[in-house]
Amino acid sequence: MTHRHRTDGPRSDPAAATGPSYAHREPVDFAVVGAGAAGGVMARELARAGFSVVVLEQGPHLREADFKHDELAVLQLAALTNDHRTQPNTFRTADSEQATVKPAVMYGRAVGGGSVHFTANYWRFHEIDFIERSRIGGIEGAEFADWPITYAELEPYYTKVEWEIGVSGLAGASPFDPPRSRPYPLPPLPIKPSGVLTERAARKLGWHAFPAPMAILSQPYRGRAACIQCGFCERFGCEVRAKSSTLASMIPEAEATGRCEIRPMSYVRKIELDRRGRAIGVKYFDARKREVFQRAKAVVVCANGAETPRLLLLSRSNAFPDGLANSSGMVGRHLMHNGYALAGGLFEHEINGYRGMVVTRVIHDTYELDPKLGFVGGGGFDFRWDMGLIGFALNGLPPDAPTWGPEYKRMLREYFNRTVYVLAHCTQLPVASNTITLDPVVKDAWGLPAIRYTFSEHPNDRAFYNWMGQRALDLVNAAGATRGWLYPVQRYYPEVHLLGTCRMGNDPATSVVDKYHRAHDVPNLFLVDGSSFVTSGRGQPTMTIQALAFRAAEHAARMARSGELTRRG
Amino acid sequence: MPHGPLSRRYFLGAMATGVAAVWWTGAARVRAGVAARPIADGAAPAGALGPAELRDVDAIAALVLPTDDTPGAREAHVVDFIDRGLATFAADQRAAFQSGLADLAARAAARHPGAARFAELPPDEQVAVLRALESEQSEFFEMARAATLAGMFANPEYGGNAGKLGWKLLGFEDRFGWAPPFGYYDRDPSASD
Numbered sequence: 097m098t099h100r101h102r103t104d105g106p107r108s109d110p111a112a113a114t115g116p117s118y119a120h121r122e123p124v125d126f127a128v129v130g131a132g133a134a135g136g137v138m139a140r141e142l143a144r145a146g147f148s149v150v151v152l153e154q155g156p157h158l159r160e161a162d163f164k165h166d167e168l169a170v171l172q173l174a175a176l177t178n179d180h181r182t183q184p185n186t187f188r189t190a191d192s193e194q195a196t197v198k199p200a201v202m203y204g205r206a207v208g209g210g211s212v213h214f215t216a217n218y219w220r221f222h223e224i225d226f227i228e229r230s231r232i233g234g235i236e237g238a239e240f241a242d243w244p245i246t247y248a249e250l251e252p253y254y255t256k257v258e259w260e261i262g263v264s265g266l267a268g269a270s271p272f273d274p275p276r277s278r279p280y281p282l283p284p285l286p287i288k289p290s291g292v293l294t295e296r297a298a299r300k301l302g303w304h305a306f307p308a309p310m311a312i313l314s315q316p317y318r319g320r321a322a323c324i325q326c327g328f329c330e331r332f333g334c335e336v337r338a339k340s341s342t343l344a345s346m347i348p349e350a351e352a353t354g355r356c357e358i359r360p361m362s363y364v365r366k367i368e369l370d371r372r373g374r375a376i377g378v379k380y381f382d383a384r385k386r387e388v389f390q391r392a393k394a395v396v397v398c399a400n401g402a403e404t405p406r407l408l409l410l411s412r413s414n415a416f417p418d419g420l421a422n423s424s425g426m427v428g429r430h431l432m433h434n435g436y437a438l439a440g441g442l443f444e445h446e447i448n449g450y451r452g453m454v455v456t457r458v459i460h461d462t463y464e465l466d467p468k469l470g471f472v473g474g475g476g477f478d479f480r481w482d483m484g485l486i487g488f489a490l491n492g493l494p495p496d497a498p499t500w501g502p503e504y505k506r507m508l509r510e511y512f513n514r515t516v517y518v519l520a521h522c523t524q525l526p527v528a529s530n531t532i533t534l535d536p537v538v539k540d541a542w543g544l545p546a547i548r549y550t551f552s553e554h555p556n557d558r559a560f561y562n563w564m565g566q567r568a569l570d571l572v573n574a575a576g577a578t579r580g581w582l583y584p585v586q587r588y589y590p591e592v593h594l595l596g597t598c599r600m601g602n603d604p605a606t607s608v609v610d611k612y613h614r615a616h617d618v619p620n621l622f623l624v625d626g627s628s629f630v631t632s633g634r635g636q637p638t639m640t641i642q643a644l645a646f647r648a649a650e651h652a653a654r655m656a657r658s659g660e661l662t663r664r665g
Numbered sequence: 666m667p668h669g670p671l672s673r674r675y676f677l678g679a680m681a682t683g684v685a686a687v688w689w690t691g692a693a694r695v696r697a698g699v700a701a702r703p704i705a706d707g708a709a710p711a712g713a714l715g716p717a718e719l720r721d722v723d724a725i726a727a728l729v730l731p732t733d734d735t736p737g738a739r740e741a742h743v744v745d746f747i748d749r750g751l752a753t754f755a756a757d758q759r760a761a762f763q764s765g766l767a768d769l770a771a772r773a774a775a776r777h778p779g780a781a782r783f784a785e786l787p788p789d790e791q792v793a794v795l796r797a798l799e800s801e802q803s804e805f806f807e808m809a810r811a812a813t814l815a816g817m818f819a820n821p822e823y824g825g826n827a828g829k830l831g832w833k834l835l836g837f838e839d840r841f842g843w844a845p846p847f848g849y850y851d852r853d854p855s856a857s858d
Contacts, residue, residue: 165841168819173754181757289850325843445849452843485818485837490811499799500729500810501792505737505834512835513848 110156111383115350115357116148120390124148124357125656127378127392129364129407132209133638134625134645135398136342140349141649142396143356147656150357150390151350152380155205157360158212158343163333167484170331176213178205180590182541185402187589189552191529197538200549201402202590207360208333208343209400210592211638215330215454215482216311216339218263219636220254220643222274223247224464224474228631232472238525238554239430240472243630244602244611247274253643258309261340261642262317265309272304272460284456285314285323289447290479290516291456293575297479300574303461308478311340311638312453320344325452330482362388365544367395367411367420367621374662375621381542394620394661396652398645401431401594401626405532406547408598408623421598421615421623426608431530431549432596432632435475435522435557437565437585440494441577446513449481462520462567463634473560475522475634477571481515488512494581518571520564521635525554532597553587561585593637598627612655613648620661624648713751713759718766720784722747725769726813728795736830738813746816746825758808765805769794 118124125147128135135151143149158176169175178201186195204210224231226243234240255278257263267279284307287295291305298305312329313322323338337344350356361383368389370376377391397404405428411420419427459477483492493511498504535548565582572580601607604616609628615621624645626637633640655661714722726738726747738744751759769783772794780786783794798806816825818832826832832839846852 164820165839166820168754168815168823286845287851289846289848292850324841325847326841327843328841443850447850448848450837451847485832485835486815488835489814489818500795502731502733505730505733505735509735509834509836512837 108159108161110158110162111361112157113357113359114157116354118148118150118357118390120388123377123391123393124150125392126150126394126396126652127152127390128396128398129378130154130209130398130400130403130625131207131342131347131358131360132204132398132400132625133211133342133641135396136208136211136346136350137642137645138396138398138622138624138649138652139356139358140346140353141646142653143350143353145649145653146355147653148355149350150359150392152362152364152378152390153207153209153358153360154363155207155209155360157207157358158333160333160335160337160344163335165326165328165332167331167486170213170333171484171487174205176204176206176331176333177202183546184538184540185547185549186535186538187549189550191550195535195548195550199590200551201547201594202592203400203402203594206333206343207347207358208341211311211339211341212333212343213331214311214339214341214638217455217458217478217636218258218265218309218311218639219458219476219634220274220276220309221247221250221633221640222272222463225631225633226250228472232467235472235525235554235556237527238556239528240525241599241601241606241630244600244607250640250643250647251275251277253646254639256646257639257642260646261311261342261345262313262320263309263311263340263639264314266307269306270304270458270460272463280309282314282317284308285310285312285453286325286456288449288452288456290449290481293443293447293516294457294459294477294479294571297571297575298457298459298461301461301570303459305457305459308455308458309639310453310455313338313340318345323453327450327452330454331484363542364399364407365410365542367397367407369413369415369420369618373415373618375618385542394622394652394656396622396624396648398625401597401629402532402547402549404623404625404627405597406534409534410544416617421608421617421621423617424605424608426599426606428532428597429528429530430526430596430599431532431551431594432524432526432629433591433593434632434635434637435473435524435553435561435564436588437520437522437561437568438583439518439565439568439572440492440581440583441516441518441572441575442511442579443514443516443576444578447481447516448513449483449516450485454482455480459571462564469563471556471560471563472525473523473557475520475564477518477520477568479516479518479571479575481517483517494579495583496581516572516575518568520561520568522557522561522564523634524557524632526596526599526631527552527554551587558585593626593632593635595626595629595632595637598623599630600628601630612651613644614652614655622648622652711752712745712748713756714748714763714766717770717782717784718763719744719748721766721769721782722809724784724791725795725809726816728791729810729813730817735834738817740827741817741825741830742827743813743816743825745827746819746823747812749824750812750816755812762805762808762812765803765808768805769798772797
């Protein structure tokens with residue numbers, strides 16, 4: 097492999113590539129599309145395994161110095177996420193409707209992806225999440241299926257995530273935790289008032305609160321600083337590298353191999369195949385919207401559960417008229433998120449939720465529920481404060497509060513430091529008609545067809561979320577709130593957990609990738625992100641996305657070494 | 666979870682209720698190639714609105730967050746934030762905002778002969794007009810309310826939240842670094858109740 101090392105350009109230019117400068121015309125071993133939670137892991141693991149890697153990230157390569165406590169910039173001006181002004185999507189609830197422009201999906205658009213701005217809740221999936229279909233049976237109107245892998249197969253990779261990126265928590269603290277081979281590398285972060293209230297409420301209800309597993313460092317770890325409790329986790333980048341984003345953890349280690357080139361502002365629009373149906377590289381727009389073709393011996397797509405199926409659909413060809421790797425017709429189908437229910441409570445004394453991290457205690461007593469309740473599903477709860485200041489003023493008061501005027505202003509003052517929210521994180525069933533497709537009319541600023549988002553909740557799920565909402569209110573009251581309230585269950589857009597659209601399975605007729613994330617149809621194409629999920633899990637999918645990525649990288653490296661990627665699978 | 670529903674409700678609650686969608690995301694009028702442009706350091710950009718429009722915006726903001734025993738939108742210079750915002754990062758929403766102000770002027774004239782603008786109405790009639798807009802689920806009302814709240818609580822460098830008055834109003838301390846105890850309930854976490 098010939099390449100030259102860059103010496104030009106300031107290191108902190110968010111549009112500048114870093115690492116070796118690979119030639120476009122010579123194939124690198126792996127082209128990785130997307131530098132997020134999964135892409136960062138794939139890049140680091142493949143580069144460490146000795147392969148040449150080019151990572152193409154559509155967003156900028158920001159650094160810690162770029163992260164500000166600026167609510168307007170990160171949220172309203174989409175500083176860290178996809179910008180619907182240049183990347184619109186359309187929305188509808190059924191195929192029979194005309195889709196209209198409305199922000200429906202949100203994802204991290206920067207090196208590090210969503211892990212830059214996530215809240216960092218790191219729940220493992222439990223055994224049940226992989227085998228719920230056979231445990232419970234089929235559900236009419238849902239394509240409920242088991243995963244082709246089990247918790248036991250994934251356990252070593254969950255442990256790897258915890259130790260490689262840095263996760264704080266307390267092993268054995270939850271009676272519902274699945275078996276683990278190693279404790280957490282770091283103790284839990286300090287408890288906040290909202291955590292104390294979680295414990296109080298759990299005791300009253302006979303439930304169990306345990307220290308939240310968080311991808312945030314409670315102590316210095318591998319050259320990174322511990323959390324300073326600035327309170328700006330969710331939606332913001334961490335300026336001290338205490339949040340274990342791939343930007344802080346995996347990407348620098350990928351760069352340190354000298355074999356991984358990170359190219360930000362590189363927007364991939366097509367995966368190219370040769371006549372034998374093997375991927376030969378990717379076409380992308382660079383920062384100046386010039387088209388570049390990067391050759392690669394294998395392609396790994398880690399673009400998230402909305403952009404990954406979109407890229408496959410954009411990559412249709414004579415050999416794949418319905419979209420690349422889509423002989424099953426399953427690309428873009430079974431779109432899932434997580435469901436939510438939300439309650440709020442006003443307390444007598446200061447909670448000061450804005451100080452420090454979002455969540456410190458979690459309750460998993462509802463992880464598995466008795467189907468006799470009349471629905472299928474499971475989930476967990478946390479007490480939190482993640483509103484932001486503008487956000488609190490817009491939406492933080494109880495639903496019956498005035499929205500402007502003297503009483504509104506008085507309530508803002510009364511509630512700000514004394515309110516906590518209880519959020520239920522829930523499963524969502526896979527439904528084949530919930531899809532990511534290409535919009536036939538609307539285009540993005542690069543002239544590519546926009547994402548068309550089609551989604552309707554399965555009736556089971558709404559019944560389940562309503563039940564969880566009542567339990568959230570129970571928790572608020574059990575915690576001793578002077579006033580509790582419940583928000584009506586609704587879907588919150590844009591959605592951030594983008595799952596299920598290239599599902600994993602053993603049968604090429606009903607799934608897109610195999611149990612190693614390799615496309616059934618293309619032997620040297622891997623899809624590694626939330627799109628592989630067969631079921632939604634109970635919430636907090638990033639931990640599982642990364643465990644899957646560590647596992648996928650191991651197998652991709654094995655196949656590349658054995659020559660398997662150049663043969664027909 | 667990258668974004669709790671709480672934070673998502675923030676600019677999207679919007680989608681169900683109309684809150685802020687237009688002002689914030691510009692989603693209603695997608696124009697390819699329009700990128701967000703923050704205000705340049707130190708530069709005081711020319712405003713987007715004329716004097717009569719500014720008086721109306723100031724009046725609306727002062728109704729949303731009135732001045733009483735504590736400072737309100739007026740003291741926090743919310744009108745400057747909105748004027749600047751419509752000239753810079755929210756320039757693509759300027760026309761919609763101005764059209765809303767024009768509609769407001771027409772409502773004022775219809776309601777009160779001799780009043781050419783909203784700001785010229787007596788205070789109780791201003792309240793009545795705003796209530797009517799809210800009950801109609803007017804997009805402009807949601808936009809103006811959201812813009813007022815952003816002007817009150819966003820970082821001061823955007824032109825509002827003067828003297829950090831908005832933060833002081835809430836009791837938000839911009840220390841950006843905390844240690845236990847964070848509040849009352851964690852002073853003695855082992856206490857059973």
